[in-house]
Structures are given as C-alpha cells and as structure tokens.
Amino acid sequence: MDRKKLVEFKNVSFQYEEEGALVLNQVSFEIYEGEWVAIIGHNGSGKSTIAKLLNGLLMPKDGEIVVDGQKVDDDTVWDIRKDVGMVFQNPDNQFVGATVQDDVAFGMENRGIPREEMRERIQRTLSAVRMQDYLITEPHRLSGGQKQRVAIASVLAIAPKVLILDEATAMLDPTGRKEIMHTVNDIQESEGLSLITITHDLQEIVQADRVIVMNKGEIWEETTPRELFLQRESLREIGLDVPFVAQLTDELMKQGVELKEAALNHEELLEELWKFNSKM
Amino acid sequence: MEIQFKDVSYIYQENSPFAHKALEDISFTVEAGSFVAVIGHTGSGKSTLIQHLNGLSLPSRGEITIGDFLLSSEGKPKNIRDLRRKVGVVFQYPEHQLFEETVAKDIAFGPKNFDVEQEEIDRRIERLLPAVGLPAEILERSPFDLSGGQKRRVAIAGVLAMAPEVLVLDEPTAGLDPRGQREIMDMFYQLHQERQLTTVLVTHSMEDALAYADKVIILNGGKKYMEGPPLEVFKQTDKLQEVQLDTPEVIHFLNQYNERFGTSLNYQHQTLQELANEIKGQLEVESDE
Ligand SMILES: Nc1ncnc2c1ncn2[C@@H]1O[C@H](COP(=O)(O)OP(=O)(O)OP(=O)(O)O)[C@@H](O)[C@H]1O
Ligand SMILES: Nc1ncnc2c1ncn2[C@@H]1O[C@H](COP(=O)(O)OP(=O)(O)OP(=O)(O)O)[C@@H](O)[C@H]1O
Ligand SMILES: [Mg+2]
Ligand SMILES: [Mg+2]
Numbered sequence: 001m002d003r004k005k006l007v008e009f010k011n012v013s014f015q016y017e018e019e020g021a022l023v024l025n026q027v028s029f030e031i032y033e034g035e036w037v038a039i040i041g042h043n044g045s046g047k048s049t050i051a052k053l054l055n056g057l058l059m060p061k062d063g064e065i066v067v068d069g070q071k072v073d074d075d076t077v078w079d080i081r082k083d084v085g086m087v088f089q090n091p092d093n094q095f096v097g098a099t100v101q102d103d104v105a106f107g108m109e110n111r112g113i114p115r116e117e118m119r120e121r122i123q124r125t126l127s128a129v130r131m132q133d134y135l136i137t138e139p140h141r142l143s144g145g146q147k148q149r150v151a152i153a154s155v156l157a158i159a160p161k162v163l164i165l166d167e168a169t170a171m172l173d174p175t176g177r178k179e180i181m182h183t184v185n186d187i188q189e190s191e192g193l194s195l196i197t198i199t200h201d202l203q204e205i206v207q208a209d210r211v212i213v214m215n216k217g218e219i220w221e222e223t224t225p226r227e228l229f230l231q232r233e234s235l236r237e238i239g240l241d242v243p244f245v246a247q248l249t250d251e252l253m254k255q256g257v258e259l260k261e262a263a264l265n266h267e268e269l270l271e272e273l274w275k276f277n278s279k280m
Numbered sequence: 281m282e283i284q285f286k287d288v289s290y291i292y293q294e295n296s297p298f299a300h301k302a303l304e305d306i307s308f309t310v311e312a313g314s315f316v317a318v319i320g321h322t323g324s325g326k327s328t329l330i331q332h333l334n335g336l337s338l339p340s341r342g343e344i345t346i347g348d349f350l351l352s353s354e355g356k357p358k359n360i361r362d363l364r365r366k367v368g369v370v371f372q373y374p375e376h377q378l379f380e381e382t383v384a385k386d387i388a389f390g391p392k393n394f395d396v397e398q399e400e401i402d403r404r405i406e407r408l409l410p411a412v413g414l415p416a417e418i419l420e421r422s423p424f425d426l427s428g429g430q431k432r433r434v435a436i437a438g439v440l441a442m443a444p445e446v447l448v449l450d451e452p453t454a455g456l457d458p459r460g461q462r463e464i465m466d467m468f469y470q471l472h473q474e475r476q477l478t479t480v481l482v483t484h485s486m487e488d489a490l491a492y493a494d495k496v497i498i499l500n501g502g503k504k505y506m507e508g509p510p511l512e513v514f515k516q517t518d519k520l521q522e523v524q525l526d527t528p529e530v531i532h533f534l535n536q537y538n539e540r541f542g543t544s545l546n547y548q549h550q551t552l553q554e555l556a557n558e559i560k561g562q563l564e565v566e567s568d569e
C-alpha cells in the first residue's frame with residue numbers, strides 16, 4: 001500500500017540563541033497519513049521544539065521540514081498552519097476566545113467555515129470532550145483539566161490533516177485521559193489524519209503505531225512500542241521507564257517464569273501466564 | 281501543623297448570575313505530620329480546596345484551621361503572611377508561579393520576601409538544584425525560556441526554598457519525565473519523613489496515592505465522596521468507578537489475575553519482585569494439583 005507522507009523532517013537542526021547549544025541536532029523522520037506516532041524523551045530533549053517547528057512557530061536553522069508536500073518557510077507558513085492543528089503544553093497559551101464557544105469557533109472562523117457548520121462542530125467537539133455544559137464560561141475560570149479538554153475540542157473542530165498534542169492530557173484523570181484519547185483515535189482513523197502525541201504517559205505510548213525517542217536533541221530510537229519496552233535498562237538511563245506490565249514481565253522472567261511474548265497490556269500478560277501455567 | 285476543614289463550602293462569583301459552588305460542606309482533618317492525597321476527576325474541586333490552604337481563597341461558609349491560623353468568610357487573618365511562609369504551595373501550572381528575570385531570582389523570591397539572608401538562600405539553592413534535577417547553568421536563564429518540565433522543576437525549587445512546614449502539591453509531577461516523576465515524588469516523601477512535613481498531594485496518579493499517602497480523600501462534584509487509608513479506599517473498585525476513577529494499576533491487575541486463575545492474591549504494598557514471586561508460587565501450587 002502506498003501511504004501518503006504527510007510530514008517530513010530532513011536533517012533539521014535548531015538553536016534558540018545564536019551562541020547557544022543545539023537544541024535539535026540533525027533530526028530526521030517521516031510521518032504518514034493515518035499514522036499515530038508518539039514522541040517521548042526526557043525533559044528538555046527537544047520535543048516541544050519539534051512541535052513548534054512543525055507548524056512554523058519556529059524555523060529550522062539547518063535542514064528542511066515538509067508538510068503535505070509543501071516546504072515550511074515564511075511564504076507557506078500560513079497555509080501550512082491551516083493543516084496542522086496543535087495543542088500546547090500549557091492551554092493558557094492558546095486561549096483566544098472570551099468564552100469557551102468563542103474559543104472553539106476562532107480557529108474555524110480563520111478557515112472560513114460556514115456558520116451552520118461551525119455551530120454543529122462546536123456542539124460535537126465540546127460534547128466529545130464532555131464540556132458541552134460550559135459554552136459561555138470564560139476559559140480562565142475552568143479547572144486545569146477542563147482547560148485541556150477545551151483546547152482539544154478547539155483543535156478537533158478545525159479538522160486538521162496533522163494533529164499534534166503536546167502533553168495535552170497531562171492534567172486529566174486516567175479515565176478521562178483514556179476516554180479523550182479514544183475519541184481522538186476514532187477521529188484520526190476515520191479522517192486519516194496523522195496524529196503526533198508528545199507524552200510522558202507510558203500507557204499512552206502503548207497505543208501508538210510508532211515511537212520516536214528523543215535524547216538531548218537527537219533521535220535516540222525510532223521503533224514500535226513493543227520493541228521499545230524491551231530496552232528497560234537503557235530507557236532508564238535516558239530518564240524514561242517502561243510500563244507496569246513490562247516491569248512485572250521482567251520480574252517474572254527473572255524468577256524463572258518463562259513468558260514468550262513481550263506483553264503490552266494486562267490481557268496479553270494474563271494470556272502469557274495462562275500458557276505458561278498449562279505447560280507446567 | 282494540623283489542618284481542619286469544618287463544613288467548608290466555596291462559591292465562585294457568589295451573588296452573581298454565574299455563581300458556581302465548587303466545594304460543598306467539606307469536613308476532614310489532616311493530622312500534623314501526615315501525608316494526605318486528594319483525588320477526583322476533572323473539575324471536582326481539588327485545586328479550589330488547596331487554594332484555601334494558604335488563604336488564597338477563603339471559605340464562603342464554614343471554617344478552616346491550620347495550626348493556629350483560622351480562615352473563615354470573615355476575611356483574611358491578620359497574620360496571613362506567617363501562614364504563607366509556613367505553607368508552601370506548588371500550583372497546578374508552573375507558569376502561574378514563575379515571574380522573575382532569572383531562575384536564580386525566581387527561586388530566591390519566596391525566601392527573600394520572608395527576610396531570609398542571601399547567604400542562606402544561596403546555600404538552599406545549591407542544595408535544591410540537584411534535588412529537583414536541574415543543572416547549575418540554568419540559574420542565569422529566564423524561567424520563561426525553559427521546557428515545560430524544566431519550569432515545573434524551578435517552581436518546585438522555589439517553594440522548597442522557603443523551607444515550609446506544610447507542603448501542598450497540586451499535580452506536581454505533571455510534565456515531568458518518568459525518571460523525574462519518581463525522583464521528585466521520592467524527594468517529597470523523604471522531606472515529609474525527615475522533617476515531619478505535613479503534606480497534601482493532589483494527584484491523578486492512583487499509584488502515587490497508594491505508595492505515599494497515609495490517607496486518601498476523594499472529591500466528586502465538590503463534595504467529599506470517600507476518605508480513608510489507601511488500601512481501604514482502593515479496594516472499593518465499584519464505588520470508584522461510579523465517579524470515573526480507576527484503581528491503581530497493580531490492584532487492577534491482581535483483580536484480573538484472581539478472576540482468571542480463581543485465586544485470591546492480595547495487594548499489601550509488596551514490591552514487584554515480591555509480587556512476581558507470589559504469582560510464581562501460586563502458579564506452581566496450581567500445577568501440582
Ligand atoms: N524559548 C526558549 N529560549 C531558549 N531556550 C529554550 C526555549 N524553549 C526551550 N528552550 C530549551 O530548549 C531545550 C528543548 O526544549 P523543549 O521545550 O523542546 O523540550 P521538551 O522535550 O519539550 O521538554 P519537556 O518534556 O520538559 O516539555 C531545553 O533545554 C530548553 O531549555
Ligand atoms: N476562577 C473560577 N471561577 C469560576 N469557576 C471556577 C473557577 N475556577 C474553577 N472553577 C470551577 O470550579 C470547579 C472546580 O474547579 P477546580 O479547579 O477546583 O477543579 P479540580 O478538581 O482542580 O480539576 P482538575 O483536575 O481539572 O484540575 C470546576 O467546575 C471549575 O469549572
Ligand atoms: Mg515540552
Ligand atoms: Mg486542578
């Protein structure tokens with residue numbers, strides 16, 4: 001199957017200050033239509049910088065970024081931003097509307113979406129994040145998690161081709177986080193958009209198709225979640241960790257419980273234990 | 281210091297058409313030197329509750345005592361400055377507490393404000409930087425030009441630099457990398473133990489609540505929904521699910537395990553190593569039968 005390449009980083013380097021250190025060093029990767037890629041890495045490893053380069057808030061010092069066939073530069077940036085939706089790490093940095101519904105409407109107005117359609121999308125996206133009762137609330141009067149929910153609704157409403165969530169669910173309770181990621185995942189699959197999630201939540205990584213691991217401004221590894229979590233020791237060395245299931249699998253193996261497959265979730269681990277049990 | 285809430289309600293924009301009751305008739309006690317976790321889903325009132333602990337918000341009804349301080353709807357106590365010196369609050373979004381030109385000035389702001397000498401402040405900073413996992417080079421940078429996790433670490437250092445007697449933490453590990461989450465929670469716990477720091481932690485991590493808290497308080501829709509030792513509270517899976525809360529992953533896994541294998545393994549703060557050993561032992565018994 002020939003998948004369409006939606007995002008490409010070609011040897012991208014970046015520094016915030018002329019004499020400063022390189023914050024990104026020769027970073028290259030590709031992301032395809034309909035794909036979910038997680039970007040993880042220690043604090044300060046360059047994840048948010050990648051996100052800001054991707055929608056032209058920053059320009060590379062070296063290298064090239066291509067979004068849906070267009071090179072990101074000063075001429076194309078406004079066009080590209082229409083296709084790239086982003087939720088920032090701190091939602092306060094992105095609220096523009098005086099009320100929740102104005103905020104969701106804002107991005108759509110910029111894209112010339114008709115009134116009727118706007119109204120419908122406001123309802124639909126706010127319901128999807130369970131914030132439909134807060135239409136006329138001022139964003140600064142929301143709780144931390146409510147702010148994140150509204151920020152996600154605002155970006156879903158513009159139906160971008162590329163969606164970047166920069167720790168966009170960090171303030172949600174685990175159930176809320178699962179629910180929202182489920183919603184986003186559904187939309188991603190039905191619309192074929194590329195989803196990039198930047199996260200420290202190991203549970204969230206498990207669901208991605210691919211993981212890019214950043215370390216000190218460089219790509220340390222690019223792999224699947226299953227492969228990644230086999231590398232427990234080296235992940236710890238670069239400030240990361242593996243999820244509970246991988247840790248428990250590890251301990252069980254150490255104690256002589258032979259499990260064949262690296263389980264990614266409870267069900268898989270229980271299945272492995274069941275197989276082991278019937279062999280004994 | 282002991283903290284006591286007595287029938288506390290809090291209403292945002294009271295006497296306006298937008299009035300919103302965020303806390304309703306809340307009563308509980310945080311014993312001096314204990315570690316309490318406050319849990320609840322989005323909008324349940326956690327941040328509103330802890331903003332009362334340093335008098336940032338005052339109850340609309342009811343009373344709060346924190347050591348010798350009394351907070352009520354009557355207005356701020358005269359000695360509120362003393363209260364703020366003794367109660368350190370790490371807010372949910374670090375941006376809300378960073379404002380100085382450099383990281384060094386930012387961390388020094390609190391203690392300086394409370395007349396701690398510069399020499400002592402420098403000593404504290406030197407001790408705190410490695411504890412929050414920041415390199416010394418960062419001191420001269422602007423706190424606004426840092427990554428999200430780095431800002432969080434600076435905000436935490438700023439609160440600890442005041443050497444508070446009560447530590448109030450509103451989702452302090454959000455935005456930290458996995459190692460940072462573990463190290464910083466361990467550091468809070470160590471402080472709590474060494475200095476008998478009364479600690480109130482708002483968290484979405486049931487794992488942290490289970491690992492560190494003496495008591496868990498669960499909020500739902502502004503009301504107290506449950507209160508008790510973590511093992512007691514987290515046993516009640518159904519009751520938690522009613523308010524969209526998960527049990528800690530290890531307990532959830534053991535429940536599923538027991539269901540599948542017809543066993544009754546129990547979580548009692550075992551390490552993963554001990555758990556693996558129990559599971560192995562149980563599998564062996566099973567296959568002998
Ligand atoms: N505006 C800025 N000016 C100067 N340096 C910056 C700026 N923003 C970020 N940096 C630095 O660039 C590096 C990468 O930051 P970035 O925000 O991309 O990290 P991150 O991987 O998103 O980290 P986190 O997990 O903490 O959010 C860090 O060392 C940070 O201090
Ligand atoms: N400044 C404000 N004005 C009016 N209402 C507010 C204000 N701040 C919060 N609220 C409302 O009060 C309720 C409780 O908010 P609070 O911030 O205490 O929740 P929380 O439990 O901390 O949630 P989260 O987990 O999302 O941070 C929410 O419904 C919120 O919308
Ligand atoms: Mg970041
Ligand atoms: Mg909150």
